[in-house]
Every structure is written in C-alpha cells, then in structure tokens.
Amino acid sequence: IDPKAAEAARLRQGVLTKPPGSLGRLEEIAIRLAGWQGKERPALQRVSAIVFAGSHGVTARGVSAFPAEVTAQMVANFAAGGAAINQLAKAAGAELSVVPLDIDKPTADFTQAPAMDDDAFLTAVSTGHDAVAQDADLIVLGEMGIGNTTVAAAVAAGLFGGNGGEWAGRGTGVDDAGLKRKAEVIDEGLTRHAGRLGDPLAVLAALGGRELAAIFGATLAARRHRIPVVLDGFVCTAAAAPLAKLSAGGLDHAIAGHVSAEAAHRRLLEALSLSPLLDLGMRLGEASGACLAVNILRSALACHNGMASFAEAGVSEG
C-alpha cells in the first residue's frame, strides 16, 4: 500500500463539498483504492471478474440440493451469457472470465482422503495466480461448484475451529436432513485431517477444492501486483482466508463485497475483521454479490474524482 497516495486521498475527501465523513463508506473506499493503486485519484478502467469452477467428490455424500452435473451445465450457461453473473458483470462494467478447473474430474471425497494431493493443489493455485492480469485496476472473485458450501464450511472450521454444525448452512437449498448430513460429513473430514489443521495451506488442500485453491492463488497474485480485490460470498471468503492466517494483514487488499444469506458467512467475515458492503440476502456465488458491490466502488470514485472542493465551488465550510 502507498501511504502517500492514501493520505492525499484522505485530504482530498476533507475538502470536497460535503460535511466531513458524510459519504460514509464511500470515503473509506476511495481512500483504500487510492492506497492500493498508489494514486490520489484511483480509477476503475479495467475491472476483471473471474469465476473459478470446480467439482467435488464429497457430492457423493448427498450434501447438495442440486446434482453434481449442474457445475458443468452452469459453466456452459456462463459461456452462453445466460447466468446471473453475465448480467451483473455487464451492469458493473466488469469483463468476465470463467475458469473451469478439471470439472470432469472431481476432487477426492475429503472424508476418505485429502481432496487434492500436492500436485493438484499447486496446479489449481497457479491457475488462479495466472488468471490475474497485472494491468487490472480491480479483481472481482467468485466461484461455481456444486457441493462447495460443504467444502467451504470444512475449510472455515479447519482454519478457525468449531464443528460442522456451526459452519454448515443450506447452500443452494438442502432440507433439514441434508443439512444434518452436511454437518456430519464436515465433522468426518475434520477428524480425518486433524493432523493438518495447524497449516492453513494443508487445510485448503485437504478440505478445499480446485476453485477454492484458485481463488487463493488469485488473491495472492493480486496482492503481489497491489491490485485491490472484491470477495464474494462464503465460499470465496473461505478460499481467501488462509492468506490472513498465513500473515497478519494478508487480506488488507480485500474488500468484502457482501454478506450472504449463508449464515456462516457473517461469522467468517467477523473472524477476518472484514465488514461487508452489501447485505441483500443473496446466496448464489458466481461473484454475484461482489460484482454488485463494484457499482458502489464506481460511485465512490465518481464522487472522489468528480466533486468540487469548497474553494472551487465557493461554498462556506462548517
């Protein structure tokens, strides 16, 4: 982060024609983007939304309301332009990339073995890392993968403690029996991989999935390139969370786009000290909540870059 650019942006916010602080989080956003982009007046010319897709062996355990083949069907729907994220990315002025990760080859069922071996995990992390364009002004991350709220809950429990019952939610809409199964499956996974829970990367490899590993890689790459990131829902946040466990401030470049209706998301955001911009009861994934938040970021910068100062406008200060 560039403290000079952030400070210059903060000073600018103080002289714009409004009571100090009256634009609330829009001011905070402008100052943070200034710091990460190293510019007093940050820009969102190139906004890159990346949706990673993966398949999960744990779906065999009946943890989702939708069949596993929906992952591939939805990837085709993304390509055809028919999904929510196609519309939301367009509305937010973001270019959308969809990156399927071996979706015809599910990860291992984590109750039986690590979801990914080292090679599969590192390949997925690298794919995510390489998907980040160095010249992007903002990266927006999301995912698609039937079964991945189970996976995300297992990762969150592995990183922050707690059991399956505390982190499992209804995902795409499982019934009570499905929810109970999810919690049990997560507990089985936590027990099987108990020896790995001290290592955030091992947690992600053993209990995560390829799209989660790719989101982790992309979040890391964005940090290296000093590009701010907007995170989406529970799965996306769980995927990025190991960065915060690996180093304090590891997610300082990340903005929580929204808090989803998946109850564990709020808990995870609190564990990461991230305060979501939106709270609209969404629970779709696909980067949908994150893309929606990009509109807020654009408006924040429109004010920051376009408003007149008290002196320019001849307005008396308080």
Next chain:
Amino acid sequence: IDPKAAEAARLRQGVLTKPPGSLGRLEEIAIRLAGWQGKERPALQRVSAIVFAGSHGVTARGVSAFPAEVTAQMVANFAAGGAAINQLAKAAGAELSVVPLDIDKPTADFTQAPAMDDDAFLTAVSTGHDAVAQDADLIVLGEMGIGNTTVAAAVAAGLFGGNGGEWAGRGTGVDDAGLKRKAEVIDEGLTRHAGRLGDPLAVLAALGGRELAAIFGATLAARRHRIPVVLDGFVCTAAAAPLAKLSAGGLDHAIAGHVSAEAAHRRLLEALSLSPLLDLGMRLGEASGACLAVNILRSALACHNGMASFAEAGVSEG
C-alpha cells in the same frame, strides 16, 4: 399495483438459472417494479432524480454546523455539477433536476409560528407534484436545506410520538451543545403545535419545510402515476411519512434506498416498515443514498430480464 404483472415476474424468477430465492432482495425488487410498472419485465429507461431545496427559519436557533447561506451555495454547486449528487446521478444513469423552493425566503421558525401557512404549504406540495414526469420509470427523491434534520426530527416526532432527544441527531455534524439545542428546539415546536399533531398534513405544514412538502407532493404524484419511488435519508423519509399515516399502504410504491448514519432514520424506517437496501454510513442527503441504490435496482432488472431459464440453458433443476 398490477397483481398479474407481479405474479408473472414471480413465476419468471422461479425458472431462471439459479437456486430459487438465491438473488435475495434482487428478486423482490424485480417483482415489485413489475407490479408497479405493470410489466412482467420492468425497465429503467427514464430514471428521474429530483432534489428539492428549502430554507428554514429555525436555523436562527443555531441547530446546524453549517451557516444557512450554504443552501443557496449548494444549489449553485448542483447547477455547476460539483456536488456528490451530480456524480452519483450520472453513475446511476439518472437525470437530475434541482428544484429550489423560495430559498431566499426561509420558512417561519416553527417554535414561534407554523413553518408554512396553508398557501405556502400547498404551493410547495404542488411544485413537488408537478416535478414528477408521468413517463418516468422511477423517481428518486432527495433534498438540500441547512437545518432540515431538525425539521425532519420535529415532523417524525409529530407523526410518531417521542420527544426531541429521541429524534434529534448530529445532521451535518453539530457538537454536543448543538445537539442539545436541536432537541430543545424540537420540543418547543412540538409544544407550540400540540393541537395539530393529530393531522399528518398539519404536522408537515407546521413543523416541516418547503422541500419536505415538495417531496410529499412528488411521492403522492408518483403513486397516482404508478411510478415506483426511491427514498433517500432521514429528511426525505420524514417528508414522505405523512402518506403512510394518511392511508395504510400509502408508501407501498416507495423503496428505502438506504439507512443513513442519522440515528433516527433507522427508527423512522422501522415505524414505516421499510427495509433499506443499503447501509453505508452515509448522511449527506441530496438523494445520494437513493441514487446509489438505483445501481442495485438496475442490476436486479438486468438479472430478471437477461437471465436464461433452466429449460433455455439446459440446466438441471434441484
């Protein structure tokens, strides 16, 4: 409201390629706009943001952190394009109109007399009513007027009970002494006009201001023309509130764009059973929070109108 169009929109939401309900409030927005516009697929071609400005006699009592002349200065800033709302309206694809209401002639200090006599009140209501274009797809309302959070608090107390201390907030940023003065001034106004508090229109005339009366008129006109309305912050909501007191469901066409940092706004929204879309700590007025919310409405309709159905996309349902 057109129940057939709303029902058609609800059915459409059920077949789009996403788990049912997973777009949360975006689904609710699409269905409501369908009902009010009478179209299964509503549109936001013409979005009209109207900012009414007024001056307040009660500013003589030292209730604001800014001098009274700032109202006229900010109206000039709106005309020059330098204010927050200019940037936010542009970012939201809204055409902005600013309507100053006799800003060189403050209303009466409501602790001494009714803020407006019948003639002044009805003139302001009519001005607001006539500012609504019948062919607008959406009306976005806001205000500017130094002193008007005091006025709004008095109106809210007059309509819903409670005293000055419960409804007064820091507005543009008064200190503790100023906040105490605000509460006292509101209590004086409530005492002076105690005989009028049973009549919502008399409350608005006696304790309100011209811009509040105009917002009331515009909200009424929008309802007559079946145009949905987005309300802004505390002042705007207090101005529209008499409609809900006059008839149950009188604000059914109104969407609360955001909840502001002015603490009484949350309380007022609760009294009106309005659930705000955004909560970003904003407290500027000018329709700023409402315009920001227009981006959310646009994204909601982009999904509603642009997504493929399960059948169209060949995606399996849950």
